[in-house]
Amino acid sequence: MTTAFNPGFTQYSPVTGLPTLPQGWPIGSYDTYEQAQRAVDHLADKNFPVEGVTIVGIEPMVVERVSARLTWGRVLGAGAASGAWFGLFVGLLLSFFTVGSGLYAILTGLITGVVFGTAFAAMRYGATRGQRDFVSHSQLVARRYDVLTAPANAERGRDLLLQIV
Template sequence: MSSPFGGGREQQQRLPRLPTPPTGWPIGSYGTYSEAQQAVDFLAESEFPVTDVTIVGVDLMLVERVIGRMSWGRALGAGAVSGAWFGLFAGLLLGMFVNQGFPLQLLTGLVLGILAGLLFSALGYGMSRGRRDFSSASQLVAGRYDVLCQPRTAEQGRGLLAKLALKPPAAPA
């Protein structure tokens, strides 16, 4: 996994700046990302130069899992909660910079945030006119995950992953 703060200078020079198709030879193919990640972890533990390795999700799908039915009550409740969080944040900021009545500033932000959240959620749900009466969560998933390696070390990587495939599965913790 990459660091959100970026890598060293050499890593930044190695990564392409624009979206670029991956290069390398396939050394393993896995049904889940977790299995592909475990394979790369094994390569790293085996002192393999993992900077030559890329995990590629193939046959991408957008999976939308339905969580529940949407109603006016749920829409307004979600709007009130998100508005309350925003209002508390705004009230906290206001209270820090106004010299009087910190609790009053916090309460004002909370109340105004809840009202704004209710208003915007009511408008949004009302405008949908029943076309989408469910809530869901979307996820991008691949049909399989290929581990690619640069040609100079591909054979060595294939050999190591063959050893991993022969190991008995670890017992659940």
């Protein structure tokens, strides 16, 4: 992999294979990734050499957003639904390849899937002993996003980014 600043320079150390820090001069700093992305898009629209641009997230953090309370009803319902889909899939496969089974294979797969899905969900949730009674989604975000470019293009890049309203 090569950087945008020097096509012959890899972003990974040739000795260890580990990633290296980004290089270049900052030409803009933004509060959100969307704003940084818009800035780079603006540069591309103005025929700026965007091959030499890097968006760097500064001060990364993991944000976990809680979306719901986890209850036995929710756990068992989700387990039954998940098991039902898998059981329906297996039942459909069996009905295609077993002569004369048709609806019986589909219903058997569906019911078996619901039973096993519910049982496994109950065992997983029971094993936590109430230590995690919520549903959440994690996201990696940064406090700010800097746009970097090669030193030779930095002045022109800054001038172009000042044109954004």
